[in-house]
Amino acid sequence: MSTPEELEVVVAELSWEADGVVAVGLAPLPDGPPLPAWTPGAHLTVRLRPGLERQYSLCGDPVDARYRIAVRHCPRGRGGSDYVHRFLRPGRRLRISAPRNHFDLLPAASYAFVAGGIGITPILPMVRRAEADGIPWTLAYVGRERATMAFVDRLTRLDAAESTTGPRAPRSTVWASGTAGRFDLTGHLDAHRREHGRARVYGCGPTSMMDALEELCAQRADLVFHGERFRAPGADTAPGRPFDVRCTRSGLDLHVDADRSLLDVLAAAGLPVAGSCREGLCGTCEVVVRAGDPDHRDHVGLGDRTAPRVMAACVSRALTPGLELEL
Template identity: 50%
Template structure:
């Protein structure tokens, strides 16, 4: 964890605040466009937010948080109780949504999904790569960073207020896509589902707020062997591996508990995991908040 100070907090759209977090112990850890961090909130919750500032700025991080009345308490705490001058512990950046090389980019943002795409657009245009951003939201008042985008990127940015203009024509955008161009999309599930229907799968990259609905076989019991301690933990069908480890005295840091943030990653030394995450776990790793085992026994590096 890195200790930071809230240097600035301010409203940037209806129900959206931006936090500038300044490091208190020297330069903050480097990051690349698409990265996110965990914020350890004072109410004992940990939440993930995309970094939306400038990667060249090693003195501070910027995140933006939309208030969600149906959230589990994270966004409500940020909006109601966080103030300038408060210290927050912040994780090292993680990136499951990297900007890959391409001859051209199309960025599609829906609402608060603009946050990981802001630094991507800056990096792409800074490198001289032709890039377009289509940014949709219910109204201009609900869309953070519109003025910043217009002033910095001008005609590269198309702002779509859907209440007045309707939703962007994704099929038309797909038909006009240049050969080899990559599409990066972040927004609500309906936007991602529509985009997946029309853009080439091998050049379409998405980051989700919540996991994609999928069906798995019924949960089966298995045992997890903690290699460093030698303890064997029984995981029942109605319990996640994450919770079973915690109850056995091996707590693993976690955030979303939905398989989309990656904060609970553990190393698998033996056995076959059943990956149920939306990230795509690297070989030899798994996310125990949602993933389970296809083999009767897993050995994890704990």
């Protein structure tokens, strides 16, 4: 995290939103300035303790004075959620990044929101925004069991907001696949298209679900997919091939072995690259590419940028035998 974008906040409240899900309210310091503004889809990097940083989507309302995140407890996860659940308590001060948004809600004729499990967190403020702007929306919220699905009450209240055009069908579908079976994503999206026509599809959930959603949208010209993925701990990534890196500013020539990340190699060479999530989710470690073709493996769409060309050093690799980086 770069210093100017770092903030100190205090844990102001914890609330139990569903089985295994705690929401954390982060307030500005008592004598500090208000927290920077954010837009739906934004996330924070939270420094839980030295060596343990995690990204969390903001799930509150941008008009609130506090930030709000929600965290599902994975006791056998890599330790971030376990730390939040076991050790974060009101009064604790935390260093966080300013909000960043790689998952912007773009103008659209209609929105089809799809959330898997705790993936509801960035989607909830998006639903509020769509509702406030009067843009037609639907939401499919899929989880394993209803009791573990956070914010269902809030969504129900939002959905029941008074209509100015007479009665209408509920727009949010809460689906517990543990009892109701597999959710029909195709049927759901096609129903949205029949009723609302063109749509931007905003999805957040496990990689497998987002891959399926992306494929569905690719086959339908009137749907544009925007997704944020999270992965299971220890999930496999495709094996890497070794490649060479020339750093144009420092003049360093480096080699990245098949089993190492570019980020680790750059850091070991003493180059100033920030790293945070190491999963291609946060974009903190982006580096500018001068020559060569990166093999983009990030989940924040860095591969879609044209100028400057950038890549996520933590997960992305090279399609060409070498790359030139502006470092």
